[in-house]
Amino acid sequence: MRNENNKTFVKILAKAVRVITVPPLLIGALLVALYIYPSGIFTSLSSLILSVTFLAVIPSLSYLVWAVIPSLRRKGRDSQRKLAFVFSILGYLGGAVYALTADVSRGLTIILFTYFVSVVLLTLINKLTIFHASGHGCGVTGPLLLPAYFVNPLWIGPSLIGLLAVYVSSIVLKRHTLKELVAGSSAALLSFLFCLVLF
Numbered sequence: 001m002r003n004e005n006n007k008t009f010v011k012i013l014a015k016a017v018r019v020i021t022v023p024p025l026l027i028g029a030l031l032v033a034l035y036i037y038p039s040g041i042f043t044s045l046s047s048l049i050l051s052v053t054f055l056a057v058i059p060s061l062s063y064l065v066w067a068v069i070p071s072l073r074r075k076g077r078d079s080q081r082k083l084a085f086v087f088s089i090l091g092y093l094g095g096a097v098y099a100l101t102a103d104v105s106r107g108l109t110i111i112l113f114t115y116f117v118s119v120v121l122l123t124l125i126n127k128l129t130i131f132h133a134s135g136h137g138c139g140v141t142g143p144l145l146l147p148a149y150f151v152n153p154l155w156i157g158p159s160l161i162g163l164l165a166v167y168v169s170s171i172v173l174k175r176h177t178l179k180e181l182v183a184g185s186s187a188a189l190l191s192f193l194f195c196l197v198l199f
Helices: 002-020 023-036 045-068 070-074 077-101 106-128 135-150 153-172 178-198
Strands: none
Touching: 002 153, 023 045, 023 135, 045 070, 045 077, 045 106, 070 077, 077 106, 077 135, 106 135, 106 178, 135 153, 135 178, 153 178
């Protein structure tokens, strides 16, 4: 009986981690934190609002659209995941266009383009190969690790602990395998490094 209770508790905890680390929520929190912290990323409040809109609000709309359209709900979680991918592409593309056409800082340009490049890379991996890279793994890697670059290298410790928690929760709930999670995180890191060189 105690063993069953422990398994139930672990699953509840894993689900809580998955909810808390929904990528749009994490990146939205990161952007607000970078605005409050004197990082030089944001030059105005409007740049924060637009960045949150492109990277957090638009991708989040997929959950609302999925919830209100019965035909999508009937198709289950797979349709929810695909819809989230489409909305993420739209939002991240908008962010990249904004970075190119507005007077934003180099740091914000890197962040916006990292998300756009990562979703393109994920799409290529998942469409052109038999290998599957985790969108969740990719989406949480940026917000968890970017503070170590833009704020303080000491953030790398807590960030890695957070990333480990995401990995464990995904595996416990059988949403992704370790290889899929590592592939997703690798896509995010490669995209970030590419954008550092590009800009």
